[in-house]
Amino acid sequence: MILNTVRLPHFNASADRKTVKLPLPKKVIISLSQSIGASCEPIVKKGDEVHTGQLIGDSDAFVSVPVHSSVSGTVAGETEVLSVSGRLSRAVVINTDRLQKNCESLKPPVIENKEDFLKAVRDSGSVGLGGAGFPTHVKLSYDSKKTPVDTLIINGAECEPYITSDYREILENSQNIADGIKLVMKHLEIPSAIIGIERDKPLAIEQMREITENYPAVTVKPLSLSFPQGAEKILIYKTTGRIVKEDERPYSAGCLVLNISTVAFIAEYIKTGIPMIKRRITIDGDIVNKAVNVSAPIGATLSELLRSADARIIPDRIIFGGPMMGVCVYEPETPISKTTSALLLFGNSKLKKESACIRCGKCISSCSMNLSPVEINKAYDASDKALLKKLRVGLCMNCGSCSYVCPAKRNISEKNQLAKQIVK
Ligand code: SF4
Numbered sequence: 405m406i407l408n409t410v411r412l413p414h415f416n417a418s419a420d421r422k423t424v425k426l427p428l429p430k431k432v433i434i435s436l437s438q439s440i441g442a443s444c445e446p447i448v449k450k451g452d453e454v455h456t457g458q459l460i461g462d463s464d465a466f467v468s469v470p471v472h473s474s475v476s477g478t479v480a481g482e483t484e485v486l487s488v489s490g491r492l493s494r495a496v497v498i499n500t501d502r503l504q505k506n507c508e509s510l511k512p513p514v515i516e517n518k519e520d521f522l523k524a525v526r527d528s529g530s531v532g533l534g535g536a537g538f539p540t541h542v543k544l545s546y547d548s549k550k551t552p553v554d555t556l557i558i559n560g561a562e563c564e565p566y567i568t569s570d571y572r573e574i575l576e577n578s579q580n581i582a583d584g585i586k587l588v589m590k591h592l593e594i595p596s597a598i599i600g601i602e603r604d605k606p607l608a609i610e611q612m613r614e615i616t617e618n619y620p621a622v623t624v625k626p627l628s629l630s631f632p633q634g635a636e637k638i639l640i641y642k643t644t645g646r647i648v649k650e651d652e653r654p655y656s657a658g659c660l661v662l663n664i665s666t667v668a669f670i671a672e673y674i675k676t677g678i679p680m681i682k683r684r685i686t687i688d689g690d691i692v693n694k695a696v697n698v699s700a701p702i703g704a705t706l707s708e709l710l711r712s713a714d715a716r717i718i719p720d721r722i723i724f725g726g727p728m729m730g731v732c733v734y735e736p737e738t739p740i741s742k743t744t745s746a747l748l749l750f751g752n753s754k755l756k757k758e759s760a761c762i763r764c765g766k767c768i769s770s771c772s773m774n775l776s777p778v779e780i781n782k783a784y785d786a787s788d789k790a791l792l793k794k795l796r797v798g799l800c801m802n803c804g805s806c807s808y809v810c811p812a813k814r815n816i817s818e819k820n821q822l823a824k825q826i827v828k
């Protein structure tokens with residue numbers, strides 16, 4: 405298999421700094437749609453008093469995760485925010501009372517079998533913290549008779565520039581990572597695990613090797629530096645040499661992939677019963693004096709995060725997530741969700757003007773899914789749905805590599821996302 409990837413600078417200035425707590429915001433805006441699945445219905449109303457960790461939204465749909473309050477305070481009402489899917493979603497606004505009283509019903513779940521474990525993971529509100537927002541309980545609910553999994557792969561690659569939140573998770577919370585891996589292996593009866601970490605993070609590799617040295621079934625695999633390394637199909641190939649075919653899921657190759665912070669969260673939830681109500685966010689960018697990682701309550705708004713960012717000038721561009729796969733945000737009231745891994749601030753980042761394609765083929769040789777981005781763009785311009793299907797546009801994972809390498813500065817990756825919608 406030819407694996408096309410690109411080399412990106414890492415800009416990991418926040419890597420050596422211990423995570424600090426974001427000062428408690430006056431209010432949080434908690435989206436009821438924080439996964440790629442169905443939105444939740446609110447189960448609180450204006451004027452209700454809520455406590456930290458209290459369930460405030462849920463859904464009957466299997467592909468969905470419940471939503472909990474990240475603060476204690478009073479429900480101020482409902483609003484609408486942009487969800488991870490780019491659609492408007494309902495959100496609950498909560499004014500904090502600054503007391504952070506925990507919900508009385510929070511307690512560690514009782515787990516006696518696989519069903520209890522899967523239910524606990526759902527109740528925890530866990531989604532993949534790597535950014536895609538896939539509900540964790542859905543990922544764990546594969547049919548082990550049809551597609552037995554023999555290898556759990558832990559994604560510690562974190563290959564997008566600037567972001568160091570998983571790296572800090574390893575340095576600050578490695579015991580929970582190890583415990584989470586053991587829990588998943590035990591309840592899903594997976595005999596082995598591989599933790600993939602890029603070679604340029606020797607401290608993280610050493611720490612995970614030390615903490616797992618008594619578990620021979622768990623190995624730490626240093627990975628060469630490349631982007632996009634964290635994509636499931638690529639990580640499976642890099643760690644096991646197995647190939648997941650076009651329309652297949654990782655299970656068909658005997659693998660299950662989980663983000664490293666997600667497994668740590670699972671262990672923490674099983675120990676404490678505290679659901680997913682906070683996350684670590686890297687604050688960095690070319691106008692930031694001191695890059696940091698903050699632990700922020702879910703629902704903290706962009707304006708609150710900006711107060712903690714040591715920026716030299718007013719940013720010209722603000723991104724939630726990494727520079728390759730993140731999204732620009734403009735609205736100060738935009739809240740962070742479970743999938744927000746970074747806040748990046750850039751100055752004077754004027755978009756370079758697109759020019760005509762010079763047919764250099766760089767976009768093709770950079771695509772890790774072996775697509776022809778330039779041809780997909782042409783088929784999109786011609787609204788040729790049949791050709792788009794033939795060109796396998798559905799495999800495009802919006803990694804941005806093709807746009808990054810294009811000397812004509814064409815927005816190829818962005819157009820591919822629109823092309824995917826035509827095929828859908
Ligand atoms: S954005 Fe899509 S087409 Fe472009 S390099 Fe990534 S996977 Fe390939």
Ligand code: SF4
Nearest residue numbers: 761762764765767810
């Ligand atoms: S990289 Fe840009 S210029 Fe080169 S073939 Fe692709 S679209 Fe054309």
